[in-house]
Every structure is written in C-alpha cells, then in structure tokens.
Amino acid sequence: MGANKLAYWKAIIDRIKNAFSTWKARWLSLSGRLLQIKTGLSAIPNYYMSILKAAIGVIQQVEKIIRGFLWRHNMSEEKKISLISIQEMAHDKGGGGVGLHDLSKRNIAFGGKLVWKMVSKPDTKWCRIMQEKYLDSLNPSPVGTTLDPPKGSIVWNFMMSWRQVITRYVSWEVHNGESIQLWEDSWNGLPPLKLSELLLDAIPTI
Template sequence: MRVARASPSVSHLLFADDSLIPANDRQQIKNTLGIQNEGGMGSYLGIPEDISGSKCKLFAFLKEKLLHRVNGWTGRWLSKGGKEVLIKSILLALLTYVMSSFLLPLEICENLAAAIAQFWWSLNPSKRGIHWAKWEKMCAPREEGGIGFRMIHEFNLALLAKQLWRLVQFPESLVARVLRGKYYRLSLPLRAGAVDSPSYVWTSIIAARKLLLLDIRSKVHSGYEINVWEDPWIPLTPARPARSRVPVVNPKMTVSSLINFESKEWDARLLEQYVDQEDIPMIQSLA
C-alpha cells in the first residue's frame, strides 16, 4: 500500500499481527472466516487510532491517566524527594510516547502541568496545598533555583523536533521516504511548504521546525545542497542565511557557486558582488 504515488509501498508493519490489508482482501478474509465485526477506531499502543475532531477531547485521556497514577500515590505521604523522583521518572514518562508523535493543545498541557503541580505542593491527600512558586520557576534548572521539572509544551516540541531531525539525518529510512513522497517530494524536511490536508502527525512534526532551526546550521562541504539565501549556514547563534548586497537575482543560488573549486577557496570576487559586506568575514572563516 502507498500513502502517495511517490512514497514507497508498505507491505507490513512491525508485528506479525499488525498488517495493512486492502479493502477487497479484507472483505474476502471476513467472508471466508465468517468474521462479522471489525476492530479499530480505538487505541493502538496507547495512542488513539482516529485523530479527527477536537484535539482537546481526543487527548483528555492523558490527564485521566496521569490523575489515576497520582491518586494511587497521594495516600503514601511521600517526601519531596520521593515526589520529585516519581514526577521525573514516571509521570512525565507517561506522556512521552504520545508527545513524540502529536502536538498537544495548550489547554491539555496546562491541565497536565496543573495536575503535576497539585501533586507536588499538596501536603497530604486531603489538602490542596499552597503553591509557593510559579510552575515555570519549578521547571528551571537547579543552578537557576528550580527543581528541573519539564515544561509540558516545550517538552512536547522538543520531542517532535527530535522526530524532524531524524528525517534530516536518516533520509533513506522507511518513515522518511514515506513522508517525503507525501509532503516534500522535491524539497527537504526543513524546507517543506504548506500542503493540502496534511495528517495531524505531519502538522505536529512541522510545528517543531522553528525550534529546530534555532540551534542548527548547515555544514558547507561542497555547498551543492545549500541555498545561499534560504538555508541557515552563516555561523551565528542562531544561524541564518546570507544577506544579499543587491536585490537577489538568483533566488536558487547555492553556496557551491561561491566557491572556486580549483583553488578550494571562496571566490572573493563573487562574495563582493553578491553578499552583504558584514557576512563576508564570517563566510571566509568557514575554511
């Protein structure tokens, strides 16, 4: 089966009982075996199969799951150290699998953070407890006076950015080839443009692109795949594209066109002609 014409066909999934069967074959199997009801539209490995409709309603189960775990601990009169270990090692781990694939609505993130904060500040099961500091402060690193808990929304984006980075690092992996055929066939993951009716998984992954671009820079190497005016390759923090000295004549210019491959050095004449004067020393430092 293919999700798009340019995507590779997928014949099976990871487990023996997880298969993709076309509709005609499925009906034939049902008729042969006398199967009356089909499964599906529930959850698979803890993730809803159907991602349509209200995302707040869809992911409300996460708070219920988290509260169920917390309520099992509240009667144990845990110390602050015990609560810290449980929050970091168990509560946040409950969310990691879902947040690696989907962008949670801010409302859900706030509800989850509130539930964790309530568990942290409550002195005993019957009392709510006073919140002596903002949760943002508690999520700061220890060297900055915090406890080192995770901000749910930022943690969600970081996990999705990791998925996007894997598409960049491993372009020949099966998932990268499937997504490339569907969403960025003639481009790269970090340059993918808007598409019609994207899946929520792809919408979630692309939501982390801005975060990823803050801390990455394209290595020049030959420069054939780096766009001078679009890709972040100037060595700054964050990295950015080169700035043009004159109105851009060739928007598709690659960095390779600024290199003299006989001398293996930058072409000073072309740099002076096209690139902003302030960018030239930084470019020449990329020896």
C-alpha cells in the same frame, strides 16, 4: 485518528490522575511526591507528546494535577498553597528549581527531534514515506527550506509546527556545491533568496 483536540487526550489525563491520586499523596513525603511526579511524567505522556502537538488546555490540566499532588497535606484532603510555580520548578537545582520537565518545551523538543531525523537520516523508512508524500522524493533538504510546507497528517503538521527549532541552527557545508540550492536555501540565518525575490517583486516600481 481525528482532530488533535482536548478530548483526544482525555485518556492520557485520566492515567496521570490515577498515577497522582490523593491516597498516594497521603503516604509520601514532599521528596517522595516529587520523585513520583518525575517518574510519572517521564513515562505516561511521552509517547503521545512525541508525535502530537499538545494543546495548551492539556498542558494546563496536567500542571493542575501536578500542583494538587505535590502540595497536598500528607494525611488530609486539605491542599497547601503552591509555593513555587511549575515553570520555576522546571529549572535545575542550581537555578533554584527541582528539575521538573517543562511539558510545553518537551513537546517542542520532540517535534524538533522528528524534523532532525528527517534531515540527518532521510533513508529510514518513515522518513522516506513522509518525503514521498509531502516533499520532493529526490531531495531531502526541503523539510527545512520549504517556505510553505503542505498540510498533512497530524504527525506531519506537528513536525512542521516546530521545524524552526532545528532549521534556526542548521548550517550547510558547501563542498563541491552540487547539493546547494542557491535560491531555496537559507544563508547566514536570513530568509531564502527566493523569498527576498518575491518580496522585491511585490514592491511597486515608481
């Protein structure tokens, strides 16, 4: 599949351009254009953004297309000045926005969702493949506790880049303690004790 670069997303950006073409904007009201944007953004980039990390340049290009489509005059090629930023439009109506999805946050959420599936459903086929290839096949918990996860496929790297979205809010139930890893697990949101031990070893003694 190659490196996850801006060029790889060209086909997706072209599809978005086609969905938000100028001639369509001419015949739609502002509300109609807004609905078209919501529909297009819910369908076109979702698959790719759910398994790949979108570059900043990709998100900026998509947002530029959205602005041009939304603020265009109905029956002319003239563009209006953007009256509100894409980021502010991402708020719900109660917060002064219109409910557009923030693409960068959606991308992060997709990555966190994959990590959560590995933690909560480690027996599914794709989770077992990832587990066998990159982690300890007998223990699914390292996906959230490994200090320095190995590099791998672009999908795996995408997951690892956003795993803190999940691990930041995960807690453990001790029960009989058999599955607890005292040194590798994070306690009370703090770094694992193993990391603290490494830091202490690095401090020179007087």
